[in-house]
Amino acid sequence: MxxxxxxxxxxxxxxxxxxxxxxxxxxxxxxxxxxxxxxxxxxxxxxxxxxxxxxxxxQTPRGMFEAILASVGVSVSDDYLQRDLITVYQSATMRDSNGEPGEVLYMRYVPPLPFRDIDNDASEEA
Incomplete structure (x- = not known):
């Protein structure tokens, strides 16, 4: 889709x-x-x-997205929409070496899709 x-x-x-x-x-x-x-x-x-x-x-299906993030102590608001391929979140449960909230990198892959050019399609059929 x-x-x-x-x-x-x-x-x-x-x-x-x-x-x-x-x-x-x-x-x-x-x-x-x-x-x-x-x-x-x-x-x-x-x-x-x-x-x-x-x-x-x-979007990553919400149930999967929330489960992945919850496993590392991250939650998002209900109205959150993914807009970027890479997002860094602050963990509520993980800490870095300084005791600060750990950063969690979430990366989603959106494969590029080739689209056919309408004008080329017509010339190929002729």
Missing amino acids: TGMFGALLVDAQRRRFPLEPFYAISKAALLAFKRIQGIPDDSPVPGTSLEQAYMIWN
């Missing part, structure tokens, strides 16, 4: 289409996406509906 919504965003940017009229995602669909990903219904997600759909699907 992340790849599909990412491809639509790239396509809209290449064609300079306004996102909402051409790529509108219903509020009901966005709510369903949040629920599937474990994101609370009332968590704000910025952007157009297509950008929201992409951001929702571009």
